Amino acid sequence: MLSRSQQNDVPETLARSTAAVLCDLDGTLLNTEEAWRQTVIESIEAMGFVASERVVSAAEGATLEQTAALLTRELSLVDAADVVLHALETRALARLRTNTGWLPGARELLVSLDHVDVPIALVTSSPRRWVDAIAKNHDLSVFEVVITADDVVNTKPHPEPYAAAAAALGVDPERCVVFEDSRPGLNAALAAGCRTVLVRTGTAPWSEGADAVVQSLTGVTAAWIAERFGLSAPTSARRSPSTRRTRRP
Incomplete structure (x- = not known):
């Protein structure tokens, strides 16, 4: 966690500390x-x-x-x-059902955020039945909110999915950091007013709108987010995994 003096060194455009993290699924967390x-x-x-x-x-x-x-x-x-x-x-x-796995650094990122009690939402363009199928082989219990294509009228690149996730967590979109890998997802997050990290190998001309670009999630943790965007300290007692319940919008 950054000290108060360190947080004051964060550029003005990123000065509002992060209160929640919103993650795309396909190609960002899972392969x-x-x-x-x-x-x-x-x-x-x-x-x-x-x-x-x-x-x-x-x-x-x-x-x-x-x-x-x-x-x-x-x-x-x-x-x-x-x-x-x-x-x-x-x-x-x-x-x-058989050919997916966590991408490098994805689990470590989620665990580090969970450890400091930062709320996390999953925001995907896949239908909920696909997410349910994936959840049979991958633990998604860390996500407090899951937004799928079935939960919104407009999917990415429309801002509705990310706006809905922020609202469900009770957090201003401007205090959310989004991890995305695709152009529609990046545009959706930007339109919602979120700060963005593009996870993508190589370069793309449309990536310039992202606040940060990384080749993979390896080494990207809660401390990494705190250093670049600021990170709010927990305001309530930590919840154990047994008491957390994933919320739908």
Whole structure:
């Protein structure tokens, strides 16, 4: 934790200390992005098309519904979008149940935040049934709030998911730090008024809006957040894992 004098050295634009952390799931905490990418490629090829990099990349960070609409439009499919959606979901769920794991540093980040009692929310464009499937193999109990595509009217890049997470935690969005890996997610967080950390290997021209960019979550902890953004001290007694309950909006 930074001392008061150290916090005064934080740049003015980042001077308001962090009161909560909001995390994307796919590609940020879990290595589901490759599973999703392969799902899109296999689905396109199963329909008799060649999966172009342009179309596959456009599905990055998109919801299931957005991807089904994308493929239906880009491939001029005869099948309705709901048929494509079902095919995508069948493949995706099969992969998510077996081919996912925590990305480097992700668990350590969550544990460090939990240790100092910083509220954490999970904000994902995946439907809740996907999150429930993932939770069977990965402990998500550290999240006090889980916002999925089923919980909002507008998904990323709209600010609603992150605004809803901040509201559910009772925290001003400006005092939230968001960890994201995709352009839609970054835009959603920025539009909601949150401070942002982009977790992405390599560079992207659209990453300039992020407050910080890291190649991975390795070494990113509560102390790392405190050093860069300030971190509020706990205002209540710590809650044990047995008393924490994940809240839905």
